Amino acid sequence: QQQVKQSPQSLIVQKGGISIINCAYENTAFDYFPWYQQFPGKGPALLIAIRPDVSEKKEGRFTISFNKSAKQFSLHIMDSQPGDSATYFCAAAFTGNQFYFGTGTSLTVIP
Amino acid sequence: DTGVSQDPRHKITKRGQNVTFRCDPISEHNRLYWYRQTLGQGPEFLTYFQNEAQLEKSRLLSNRFSAERPKGSFSTLEIQRTEQGDSAMYLCASSSGLFISGANVLTFGAGSRLTVL
Numbered sequence: 219q220q221q222v223k224q225s226p227q228s229l230i231v232q233k234g235g236i237s238i239i240n241c242a243y244e245n246t247a248f249d250y251f252p253w254y255q256q257f258p259g260k261g262p263a264l265l266i267a268i269r270p271d272v273s274e275k276k277e278g279r280f281t282i283s284f285n286k287s288a289k290q291f292s293l294h295i296m297d298s299q300p301g302d303s304a305t306y307f308c309a310a311a312f313t314g315n316q317f318y319f320g321t322g323t324s325l326t327v328i329p
Numbered sequence: 330d331t332g333v334s335q336d337p338r339h340k341i342t343k344r345g346q347n348v349t350f351r352c353d354p355i356s357e358h359n360r361l362y363w364y365r366q367t368l369g370q371g372p373e374f375l376t377y378f379q380n381e382a383q384l385e386k387s388r389l390l391s392n393r394f395s396a397e398r399p400k401g402s403f404s405t406l407e408i409q410r411t412e413q414g415d416s417a418m419y420l421c422a423s424s425s426g427l428f429i430s431g432a433n434v435l436t437f438g439a440g441s442r443l444t445v446l
Binding site: 222224250252254259260261262263264267307309311316317318319320321322 | 333362371373374385387436438440
């Protein structure tokens, strides 16, 4: 059973636009929700993370919105740039041990 | 410190052969994780070490898979009698286990890609 469901599978955005990727989870015991960015041939790298006691976290152009009651969280990339083109994975974890990853979203930002 | 190193980066083998991957974590990190990633999918948890102790193993880790971290530093992942379904990217990650600003930061290596013919 997929613990974390991610959508869309792929996303094309114009430069300067907003990219939005959504994730939903089932297990309410998850207490840590990171987003990872992966470029071809590289391992995933932590982008931003949130704990369930806050509803939003912003770091630069990247924002996580968290809806605990709906068991959903999303990544917003403001002013999207071609360099943001990558695959993005959401994840959920129990006290940061075993991480469950979504299936990934391939983002393409068109110049 | 150059981050998490994995070796080899690519391995092509014939079905039935054994393969071994090595991971060198960030030196001060006491936690080490192995994940498997197939094309178009997110990483799937295989196993996790704290120092030399293997604390969790996924059901994905069949008895053909074995992982070790003998001195609490580098780790090896061995796959015996490889099958075509084992073809994947094997990712290693490490962490300090300390939550920094609420985050247990996993630092991933670039992965070892296995192709089983």
